[in-house]
Amino acid sequence: LSSEAATRFGRGLDPELALLGAVRATQLLREHAHGQVARGLIDVYPAPPxxxxxxxxxxxxxxxxxxxxxxxxxxxxxxxxxxxxxxxxxxxxxxxxxxxxxxxxxxxxxxxxxxxxxxxxNLPDTLMADELPPQRRNLPYLLTERARDILVGCGLQEVITYSMTNIESVARLTPGAPPPDPASFVRIANPLSQERNIMRQTLADAMLQTLASTLRVAGRALLFEIGRVYLPRPGQVLPDEPQRVCIGLAGPRGPRAWGCDPSQPLDFFDLKGIVEALLERMGVRGAAYEPLTSPTYQPGRAATVRVGEQVLGSLGEVSPAVRDAYDLPPARTCLAELDLEAILALAAQIRQMEPISRFPAVTQDLAILVDEAVPAARVYELIRQGGGELLRQAVLFDVYRGEQIPAGKVSLAYALTYQAPDRTLTDEEVARVQGRIVRLLEQKLGAALRG
Known part of the structure; x- marks a missing residue:
């Protein structure tokens, strides 16, 4: 807003205002205080500009x-x-x-x-005498912003943390293991403090610190950060600076409100759903999740994300020892760190849309018994393979272990949706496709239909 102060301090004061001020003050004294004005003017002005x-x-x-x-x-x-x-x-x-x-x-x-x-x-409109240069999009920037928008849409809040850390803090991620070698980090020659004397190689350390400080004042935290890590390379003066995305979740699944159950905590599957949403909306296809053993994560609640042979990152629930090291509450804390540059390289620039069939879909349930060691992702892969183009969707809706199930087995129940783009499917066609799926599961996994 324009104001007298803004004008005064923006443009400065006129150095010759002193004379005008003295004359005006003298005039006011004569008019209102009946002062006698002496003749002449004394102006000590040794260096006029x-x-x-x-x-x-x-x-x-x-x-x-x-x-x-x-x-x-x-x-x-x-x-x-x-x-x-x-x-x-x-x-x-x-x-x-x-x-x-x-x-x-x-x-x-x-x-x-x-x-x-x-x-x-009154000034005339004048066009440029030359053509505009070709406009090119900054695709990495646009895709990074898309990733931000997706995570915000999932209910997460972005944080920005320091790029500097210290060896003792990073060592808390791997309790029971020797601390990392300081020589493998980029060291700062003149650190502001010894707590910020090396450049980070992971976002997880700062994310867990931020979760701990947030949970001291809030009941739940859903955070993410997109930032760079610094990886020295032999023969290079400067380190590589790839971008990573880190996600941290802790607290109840829903906010404290009517209709929300505060007793249900955020867990591995909430985190996996966010990662799946990020990859799916970025156009990354073929992501697979494999069990991961790491001192950072709780056994049986961690996974590696990969597309083909390329590892995109890891996710899981933080182990109790790591929680204690970061002074986190004794509740489930979820953490994921992904290679954002690998995701951007795999992201689809143009989304392929499929036409919506105007013919009705047919939904049937399929319950099978498989060995406990068989990953559900492998079962899903074979179901999609056997269903072919007519299988529109396969959703795992029940996992059962009980007295009716043999030892070492688990029951998986899927809802299968069949639909053709050009006709209404008959019962015989659906039965034929579902029979092919069952035979493929029997051949590859030794699965059996649950009666």
């Missing part, structure tokens, strides 16, 4: 404004604003800047004053 004198030509005004303004009009405009104008030589105006215009020091400043009074609406 030099007034800038700027040469200005009509050609310069035309060059900057794009319109020819006569020299007489230029002189009249500047004199109306308090500038002193004299014709130094033919075609050149010598402009003396008043002391109160401390913002005018160049010929371009004078041209701006002329244009302001002449009227910007």
């Amino acid at each position: 030099e007034r800038p004198v700027i040469d200005l030509t009509p050609q310069e005004v035309e060059r900057l404004l794009g319109v020819a303004v006569p020299a007489e009009r230029i002189q009249a405009i500047l004199e109306s604003l308090g500038f002193g104008v004299a014709a130094a030589r033919p075609g050149v105006l010598q402009v003396t800047v008043p002391t109160h215009r401390r913002d005018v020091r160049l010929a371009a400043d004078l041209v701006e004053e002329v244009g302001r009074i002449y009227g910007y609406d």
Whole structure:
């Protein structure tokens, strides 16, 4: 907002205002206090500032404004604003800047004053004389922003943490193991403190610290960070700086509100759902999740994410020892760290859309018995393979272990949706496809239908 203070401190005070102020004060004293004004004026002004004198030509005004303004009009405009104008030589105006215009020091400043009074609406529209250069999108930036939007849409809040850390803090991620070798980190020559003396190689350390500080004042935390890590490479002066994305979850699944059950904590499957949503909406296809054993995560509640042979990262529930090391509450804490640059490289720039069939779908349930060691992802893969194009969707909706199930076996129940794009499927067609799925599961996994 424009104010007297903004004008005073933005443009500065006129050094010659002291004389005007003294005269005005004397006048007020005479009018209201019946003071007697002595003759003369004492002004201690040892170093009056030099007034800038700027040469200005009509050609310069035309060059900057794009319109020819006569020299007489230029002189009249500047004199109306308090500038002193004299014709130094033919075609050149010598402009003396008043002391109160401390913002005018160049010929371009004078041209701006002329244009302001002449009227910007009187300036002609002029197109460029050349073609615009080709416009290219910054695809990595756009995809990174898409990843941010997806995670925010999942209910997460972005945080930004320090890129510097220390060996003792990083060692808390692997309790019971030897601390990392300081020589393998980028060391800061003049750290502000010994707590920030190396560059980080993971976002997980700072994320767990942020979760701990957040949970001290809030009941739940759903956070993510997109940032760089610093990996030294032999023979390179500078380290590699790949981007990573880290996700941290802790607390109840829903906020404290009517209809929400605060006794249900966020767990591995909530985290896996967020990672799946991120990859699916980024257009990354074929992601697989494999069991992971790591001192950072709780056994049986961690997985590696990969696409083909490329590992994208890891996710899981933090082990109790790591929770204690970071002073986290004794409740489930979920952590994921993914290679964002690998995700961006696999992301689809154009999303392929499929037409919606106008024919009705057929839904049937399939319950099978498989060995406990068989991953559900492998079962899903074979179901999709056996169903072919007619199988639109396969959803695992029940996992059962009980007295009716043989030892070492587990019952998996899937809801299978069949639909054709050009016709209504008959019962025989659906039975034939489902029979093919069952035979494939029997051959590959030794599965059996649950009666």
